[in-house]
Amino acid sequence: MSEHAAKLMCAEIAKRHDVETELIDVATLPIPVDDAGEDVKDAGFAERMNRADALVIVAPEYNHGYPGLLKHVLDTNLKEYIHKAVGVVGVSAGVFGGARVIQNLIPVMRELGLVMIYWDVNVTTVGSRFDDDGNLLDESFLPRIDKFLDELLWMAETLRYGRTNVTIGGGS
Amino acid sequence: MTCAKCGAEMNHQADKLVHPVTKEEAAGMTPALDGVIERVFACPGCGWIDSRREAGSHSARS
Numbered sequence: 001m002s003e004h005a006a007k008l009m010c011a012e013i014a015k016r017h018d019v020e021t022e023l024i025d026v027a028t029l030p031i032p033v034d035d036a037g038e039d040v041k042d043a044g045f046a047e048r049m050n051r052a053d054a055l056v057i058v059a060p061e062y063n064h065g066y067p068g069l070l071k072h073v074l075d076t077n078l079k080e081y082i083h084k085a086v087g088v089v090g091v092s093a094g095v096f097g098g099a100r101v102i103q104n105l106i107p108v109m110r111e112l113g114l115v116m117i118y119w120d121v122n123v124t125t126v127g128s129r130f131d132d133d134g135n136l137l138d139e140s141f142l143p144r145i146d147k148f149l150d151e152l153l154w155m156a157e158t159l160r161y162g163r164t165n166v167t168i169g170g171g172s
Numbered sequence: 173m174t175c176a177k178c179g180a181e182m183n184h185q186a187d188k189l190v191h192p193v194t195k196e197e198a199a200g201m202t203p204a205l206d207g208v209i210e211r212v213f214a215c216p217g218c219g220w221i222d223s224r225r226e227a228g229s230h231s232a233r234s
Binding site: 037038050051053078079080082083113160162163164165166167168169 | 183184185186187188190193210212214215216219220221222223
């Protein structure tokens with residue numbers, strides 16, 4: 001069901017002027033699981049992360065945490081994330097809308113160098129939010145997504161300026 | 173650092189503390205920091221990101 005939420009986010013981002021977006025399903029990436037970290041970096045995924053100014057992570061909540069595969073994939077890069085914006089969409093079958101997976105991702109995002117925005121999207125009771133074709137049944141989510149994207153794009157633009165123009169420590 | 177994509181001079185935008193990944197890096201790391209500094213650069217021309225480990229260590233994985 002998270003796929004429906006991910007496609008919804010992509011569709012909403014695509015409505016924004018001058019923003020390119022791409023949906024990446026971590027389950028399809030050719031990343032081995034017999035090792036971890038940058039040793040199993042996938043060149044294609046790394047290049048996409050390098051080009052990105054911001055990430056939207058759509059994460060289902062499993063046992064109050066994030067999926068192991070998501071963490072495994074995120075751990076394959078580092079420099080590609082630093083000083084870039086990230087927002088998280090939590091997805092759950094219950095009423096908390098992935099609030100706990102979002103909280104659990106905060107320290108991970110911080111260590112990866114990503115800058116997490118303060119807006120989240122919580123997809124509660126996901127089983128009843130979309131029809132079988134993935135169409136959103138409850139448009140009350142849209143204003144919140146709009147605010148989430150406003151903040152994410154502001155942060156992305158600001159951080160891109162900082163990455164390319166502001167030198168750490170004020171020197172060379 | 174020069175951008176591998178467009179040739180522009182890159183901006184040194186971050187110093188990230190990372191864990192050593194080789195014995196050589198572990199031996200060369202600064203105890204006060206308990207890690208190795210990865211210097212991260214961004215290209216003002218095309219936005220490309222690159223990095224290198226601070227002198228005294230090497231970037232075996234980047």
